[in-house]
Amino acid sequence: MADKLAKLEMDGKTYEYPVLEGSTGPDVIDIRKLYAQTGLFTFDPGFTSTASCESALTYIDGDEGVLLHRGYPIGQLAEHSSFMEVSYLLLNGELPSKQQLDDFTYTITRHTMLHEQLMTFYRGFRRDAHPMAVMCGVVGALSAFYHDSTDISDPEHRKISSHRLIAKMPTIAAMAYKYSVGQPFIYPDNSLSYTGNFLRMTFGVPAEPYEVIPAVERAMDRIFILHADHEQNASTSTVRLAGSSGANPFACIAAGIACLWGPAHGGANEAALNMLKEIGTPDRIPHYIERAKDKNDPFRLMGFGHRVYKNYDPRATVMQKTVREVFDALKVNDPLFETALRLEEIALSDPYFIEKKLFPNVDFYSGIILSAIGFPTTMFTALFALARTVGWVAQWNEMISDPAQKIGRPRQLYTGPTQRDYVPLSQR
């Protein structure tokens, strides 16, 4: 029995609902019996006040700008950890010992190759296909190649398919890129790190050796860490909803990729860099700030604002720092970075953005770094999908292992016509 109860009074009757406490964060009113008791649904489009599940993976305090994975602050993980270690942490709940990390890295490394027949699958796409279109298709197709690990009731199958997804995603993303530029696919090299291997598969060519630049490898790895998980965001909720029907994990992750593609979600990094290019120089910023504030103009500052963060996105802080590191390592300097810094400064001192608590999010600076490393804008969201796969897989596993798991099936407020009789075509 819960200590606290929420009371609902209606038509002279009082209904009581338990208030459940998490380990931190807002309590939730458990309304699971609401419909059975009252005949009413709740109405919450966009889930602004609805917890869709219980989860022990990631915690966000949007007002304070806090993001924790299994309790560890994202800033500490970005500074001291690696993407492989964070992946292990998200999947298993604790930081690994040296041996556990070595074993995990070894397993992931040995799953990086794709079934050779998948190469022909790639060739079915148009040359100019967006990499996210290729990612949706190829990841969905994995279930046709790896059906030996799709029994979701078997924990061993779930583990193997999770490892396959995390391991193969860099190969899939790199091949999507290679196909779009007409270069030969580069096979994985098991002597490299997860991230170094991805860089080589993306930028290497068979004609000459490829040398991974350690500072770039580190920056890329950090970008992967920053995107690894973000609790019940749109794409993760999509993965959970798809998985709640018992769909296989490859199909679920393909659904997550499709959702991530949208410009209000993962597609914002591409949109943010395109916006910075359109703005160009700092003197043009005031015009765009005015446009963003104009209700009659659909223009929004891309890479700004967040459903949960009403403070600086802690990932944007790390991202901003990483821009300078990458510029130093590559000895480049993109003037768009100055434009971005100035845009942030102007927006954060503007009453519109202050009042609505709109701050830079993870996508505001990531495009500048990725562009400096050499990725075309069309690859940005594909990289996000690559990194978020670990979060999707961890959340999917958590859901499937939960004995209380049910198929996700929201209700609705129906506003269409009530029952009426069919009118034959000749009488209409």
Ligand code: ACO
């Ligand atoms: N520029 C200008 N105004 C904005 C912006 C923005 N980027 N974001 C929100 N607003 C305004 C809205 O117009 C709205 O104003 P109103 O209350 O006067 O109508 C108010 O702030 C609240 O905005 P909503 O869209 O209702 O907030 P919501 O939580 O639904 O949306 C979202 C969050 C989608 C991220 C939004 O801020 C946005 O579109 N940002 C730009 C796209 C972006 O950067 N997305 C990446 C998110 S992070 C990620 O997915 C990894």
